[in-house]
Amino acid sequence: MPGLLSSPVCLTVIWFLSWSLRPSRAQIWTDEVSGVQYGRLESNVTLACGESRTGISVLWHLNNSSALPWHKVTSNGSLVLLHADLSAQGDYSCYDDHGLLLHSVTLRLGHPPGLLSISCQVPNHAHVRCSWVEKETFLPTKYNASFRGLGEEWRPCTVDITHKFCDLYQPAFWQPIHTLKIIETNGLGSETTFVRFKLHELLKPDPPKSVVVKEIEGHSMRLIISWDYPSSWPLHDAFPLMFHIRYRPQGSMYWSEIYSLDSPVVVFDALAGHLHQVQIRGRDEVNSESQWSEWSPLILVRPWEDLTTPEPTDDYLPEDFWITKPETSTAKSHNPSLEDEGNLGLVILLVLFSVVVLTTVLSLIFVVWVRQRRRDHVTIQELASMVKMKSMPI
Numbered sequence: 001m002p003g004l005l006s007s008p009v010c011l012t013v014i015w016f017l018s019w020s021l022r023p024s025r026a027q028i029w030t031d032e033v034s035g036v037q038y039g040r041l042e043s044n045v046t047l048a049c050g051e052s053r054t055g056i057s058v059l060w061h062l063n064n065s066s067a068l069p070w071h072k073v074t075s076n077g078s079l080v081l082l083h084a085d086l087s088a089q090g091d092y093s094c095y096d097d098h099g100l101l102l103h104s105v106t107l108r109l110g111h112p113p114g115l116l117s118i119s120c121q122v123p124n125h126a127h128v129r130c131s132w133v134e135k136e137t138f139l140p141t142k143y144n145a146s147f148r149g150l151g152e153e154w155r156p157c158t159v160d161i162t163h164k165f166c167d168l169y170q171p172a173f174w175q176p177i178h179t180l181k182i183i184e185t186n187g188l189g190s191e192t193t194f195v196r197f198k199l200h201e202l203l204k205p206d207p208p209k210s211v212v213v214k215e216i217e218g219h220s221m222r223l224i225i226s227w228d229y230p231s232s233w234p235l236h237d238a239f240p241l242m243f244h245i246r247y248r249p250q251g252s253m254y255w256s257e258i259y260s261l262d263s264p265v266v267v268f269d270a271l272a273g274h275l276h277q278v279q280i281r282g283r284d285e286v287n288s289e290s291q292w293s294e295w296s297p298l299i300l301v302r303p304w305e306d307l308t309t310p311e312p313t314d315d316y317l318p319e320d321f322w323i324t325k326p327e328t329s330t331a332k333s334h335n336p337s338l339e340d341e342g343n344l345g346l347v348i349l350l351v352l353f354s355v356v357v358l359t360t361v362l363s364l365i366f367v368v369w370v371r372q373r374r375r376d377h378v379t380i381q382e383l384a385s386m387v388k389m390k391s392m393p394i
């Protein structure tokens, strides 16, 4: 800070000397801006016009304009910005009543650092990444981060200032507790945040990679699942991972599960003819207090199907598998217009067909009826003639 403060004074002295020696060069210095002053937002910020100017009247400019935010000028020439907000930032210059530059300063406004909220990820035994979120300060900020186990020396945690995290390597994993210390500093002050953590509880591998699920030819109920260690787990010979595989027919609520140390794994009870969802995650095998990784992305695969026989094998279907059946039917109606057109054609055909059938049946009935009537008529005539014959005197 003394460096910052002394340079404007120094420049002013130099300017004063050069001005008194060669008045014609004064203009060259007029807009020279030197030094930065930091002020707190929403407070009254005082800008001094160089050393005390008691007795002379001064004029202040902001960004080469005489329009200033809400302010007052004290008797010694200082400018007090009242309840300054972000719009009051800029380059301030004070001039004497001859229009000569006396002093200039750049004002930056913001907040002093606050406590950080820190969280740490431990993707393997050799690396810890701690990231943080902070209160917005509006000011350029520096961080000094270091860590240590109980009774150890502080070791640096390498800071990525843009993404606000630091990486610490080769921590002493056998230490039960580690402490991370981050000192945040800006133009208005500094704040130190401590956080303690247990590495063995935070240990959480990245999800397994290159997960592949395939059908097995000739087996309609089998799937073969293979995967690799996450690339962030370099020491897998020394620290094996336990893997947790889960799978289910698409639409089912219930997962089947397998635990395995080694890839690949074969599933023997897949539901023939159905699309299956498969996921896998990993955890340090030895350390049961550590965390499971996130699940790998869902993989969809169908077991091998014998396409020469039209009938699917009659595996029993547990009722659960149909619980989300309505979803499948809603998914089906994605293209309603096309399907509707098809349905309409079918309906018209059916109607035409039934009209034809109905007409044929009706005409047949009519023909039969007409013939029946004729026969009835004939019989009646015969009967009548027989009766006549009977009643004839013999």
Ligand SMILES: *[C@@H]1O[C@H](CO)[C@@H](O)[C@H](O)[C@H]1NC(C)=O
Residues within 6 Å of the ligand: 042, 043, 044, 082, 083
């Ligand atoms: C800022 O200055 C004004 C006027 O001098 C005063 O009323 C106010 O209380 C001051 N505010 C702070 C936060 O000091």
Ligand SMILES: *[C@@H]1O[C@H](CO)[C@@H](O)[C@H](O)[C@H]1NC(C)=O
Residues within 6 Å of the ligand: 046, 048, 049, 050, 051, 052, 053, 074, 075, 076, 077, 078
């Ligand atoms: C000018 O006066 C104000 C009070 O009015 C004081 O805070 C400030 O330190 C003084 N500045 C200088 C440069 O003497």
Ligand SMILES: *[C@@H]1O[C@H](CO)[C@@H](O)[C@H](O)[C@H]1NC(C)=O
Residues within 6 Å of the ligand: 031, 063, 064, 091
């Ligand atoms: C003020 O004017 C000078 C030259 O006239 C220029 O170099 C400087 O950038 C200006 N400052 C601002 C904030 O506009």
Ligand SMILES: *[C@@H]1O[C@H](CO)[C@@H](O)[C@H](O)[C@H]1NC(C)=O
Residues within 6 Å of the ligand: 062, 063, 087, 088, 089, 090, 091
């Ligand atoms: C003054 O200029 C700076 C950049 O040179 C800008 O950030 C600031 O908003 C300006 N202030 C005003 C009041 O125009």
Ligand SMILES: *[C@@H]1O[C@H](CO)[C@@H](O)[C@H](O)[C@H]1NC(C)=O
Residues within 6 Å of the ligand: 144, 145, 146, 154
């Ligand atoms: C950071 O802090 C450590 C200890 O807290 C200290 O030894 C080191 O010098 C600091 N580094 C910087 C760049 O300030």
